[in-house]
Amino acid sequence: MMKYAYYDTEEPIVALATPWGESALAVIRVSGAGSIELAAGCFSRAQAVLEAESGTIGFQRLIDSSSGELIDEVTVSVFRAPHGYTGEDALEICCHGSLAGIRKILEVLKRSGFRDARPGEFTLRAFMKGKLDLTRAEAVQEIVSAKSRKAHSLALSRLSGGLYRRIHELKEALVDVISQVELQLDYAEDEVVLEQEVPIERLMETVGALSELAETYHSGRLYSEGVRIALAGATNAGKSSLFNLFLKEDRSIVSEVHGTTRDYIESWISISGIPVRLYDTAGFRESVDSIEEEGIRRSNQLLEHADLVLYLSGGDEEVDPREMNSSYIYIWNKSDIRTSAVPDGFFSLSTVTGEGFARIEQEIVRRLTGSARVTTEGEVMIDSLRQKELLDRAVESLNTAVTAVTDGMPLDVVAPELQDAIDALGEITGEVTSSDILDRVFSGFCVGK
Ligand SMILES: Nc1nc2c(ncn2[C@@H]2O[C@H](COP(=O)(O)OP(=O)(O)OP(=O)(O)O)[C@@H](O)[C@H]2O)c(=O)[nH]1
Ligand SMILES: [Mg+2]
Numbered sequence: 001m002m003k004y005a006y007y008d009t010e011e012p013i014v015a016l017a018t019p020w021g022e023s024a025l026a027v028i029r030v031s032g033a034g035s036i037e038l039a040a041g042c043f044s045r046a047q048a049v050l051e052a053e054s055g056t057i058g059f060q061r062l063i064d065s066s067s068g069e070l071i072d073e074v075t076v077s078v079f080r081a082p083h084g085y086t087g088e089d090a091l092e093i094c095c096h097g098s099l100a101g102i103r104k105i106l107e108v109l110k111r112s113g114f115r116d117a118r119p120g121e122f123t124l125r126a127f128m129k130g131k132l133d134l135t136r137a138e139a140v141q142e143i144v145s146a147k148s149r150k151a152h153s154l155a156l157s158r159l160s161g162g163l164y165r166r167i168h169e170l171k172e173a174l175v176d177v178i179s180q181v182e183l184q185l186d187y188a189e190d191e192v193v194l195e196q197e198v199p200i201e202r203l204m205e206t207v208g209a210l211s212e213l214a215e216t217y218h219s220g221r222l223y224s225e226g227v228r229i230a231l232a233g234a235t236n237a238g239k240s241s242l243f244n245l246f247l248k249e250d251r252s253i254v255s256e257v258h259g260t261t262r263d264y265i266e267s268w269i270s271i272s273g274i275p276v277r278l279y280d281t282a283g284f285r286e287s288v289d290s291i292e293e294e295g296i297r298r299s300n301q302l303l304e305h306a307d308l309v310l311y312l313s314g315g316d317e318e319v320d321p322r323e324m325n326s327s328y329i330y331i332w333n334k335s336d337i338r339t340s341a342v343p344d345g346f347f348s349l350s351t352v353t354g355e356g357f358a359r360i361e362q363e364i365v366r367r368l369t370g371s372a373r374v375t376t377e378g379e380v381m382i383d384s385l386r387q388k389e390l391l392d393r394a395v396e397s398l399n400t401a402v403t404a405v406t407d408g409m410p411l412d413v414v415a416p417e418l419q420d421a422i423d424a425l426g427e428i429t430g431e432v433t434s435s436d437i438l439d440r441v442f443s444g445f446c447v448g449k
Pocket of ligand 1: 233238239240253254259262281282350351352
């Protein structure tokens with residue numbers, strides 16, 4: 001674990017902000033006090049960088065100053081405190097995406113006095129400089145790791161302050177309540193006896209709003225992390241056909257031969273914005289050989305770890321309702337050629353005509369979102385366990401406060417509970433902070449972010 005002291009500095013730092021690998025272009029970032037002066041020595045036209053205004057960009061040759069050797073032709077964007085992402089003096093060097101070149105540039109910059117940045121250190125500095133609060137800082141990483149368009153737009157709304165404003169609003173409401181309570185406590189000290197009064201309705205409203213926000217964690221996670229869905233059933237039931245239907249391409253081999261799929265195949269798809277890792281598996285039957293047996297064993301393992309299983313029936317196998325698993329979705333496939341009635345609890349499907357497919361997609365979304373609230377336009381959702389835990393803590397403290405009030409307990413029992421809830425909300429936005437909190441938030445970041 002990194003220590004706060006490590007962060008608490010304006011030391012010049014450097015990091016590659018784009019992936020390690022061959023690419024058309026790569027971006028190397030430096031930030032910190034004096035970083036423009038430090039880096040200037042590496043450029044052919046040092047004076048231009050030294051004199052550049054914030055937010056300007058210029059062409060440069062990057063030179064190894066010890067040997068005079070040309071390393072790369074680059075463009076350099078200049079940011080001066082308090083402007084730019086970090087709010088410190090900073091440069092973004094856009095070079096060619098060659099691993100050898102990138103390594104050399106990093107080496108030259110480090111020799112000039114920069115040290116390697118730790119994960120999230122640029123964003124941490126932006127936070128320290130008051131450029132963003134913690135909910136926005138977390139949103140930065142959430143945007144980078146978003147796996148679906150939906151997760152991306154939810155994170156983007158947090159970055160633009162949607163969550164911050166909601167938390168701030170609720171916190172203000174609590175600050176109002178606590179100042180009323182404290183006023184009464186002050187009077188009590190003056191021994192003026194007053195009827196104790198706490199705006200209990202306002203308090204309950206706030207508790208309600210905070211628990212609602214905490215509950216969005218489940219859906220928030222759903223959209224950012226995604227889920228695992230496995231296809232299961234007897235051989236030849238049509239699992240690979242359904243897999244291909246989801247992917248809208250002929251990815252998995254389909255044939256009338258039983259036991260076509262022997263190892264599982266997986267792919268990311270999106271169902272109503274939820275990222276889904278979909279698995280096509282080896283069908284069940286009394287195994288014919290040891291390879292297929294191993295395939296079936298792996299299928300079973302996948303089913304155990306899947307968030308949802310789609311179980312296909314494609315032939316004349318008997319269905320025993322007592323053996324149906326309530327967390328599976330049962331599908332009666334090949335409806336185009338089957339004459340028997342669809343059994344209770346099954347969804348009818350034909351992967352050939354596509355009949356019933358939309359209904360199954362709807363059922364998947366219904367099952368995954370379950371009791372979780374489905375997002376509506378503009379709704380604020382949370383996607384961080386840290387935020388969820390703090391919201392839970394605030395709700396718990398407020399519930400204790402409400403109980404204390406209704407039980408007629410003295411106000412000096414109520415006030416600390418209110419204060420704890422306010423502190424919890426302050427921790428979410430970063431107004432109340434500690435090295436542990438910062439470690440927890442920033443250690444999950446990419447280097448260079
Ligand atoms: N008529 C009809 N045939 C289907 C349907 N779905 C699949 N089939 C056919 O059923 C056969 C088996 O389909 P697959 O998708 O390979 O079945 P599977 O469950 O993956 O089989 P294994 O990989 O052997 O476990 C193929 O010949 C498909 O063309 C359907 O809805 N209607
Ligand atoms: Mg198959």
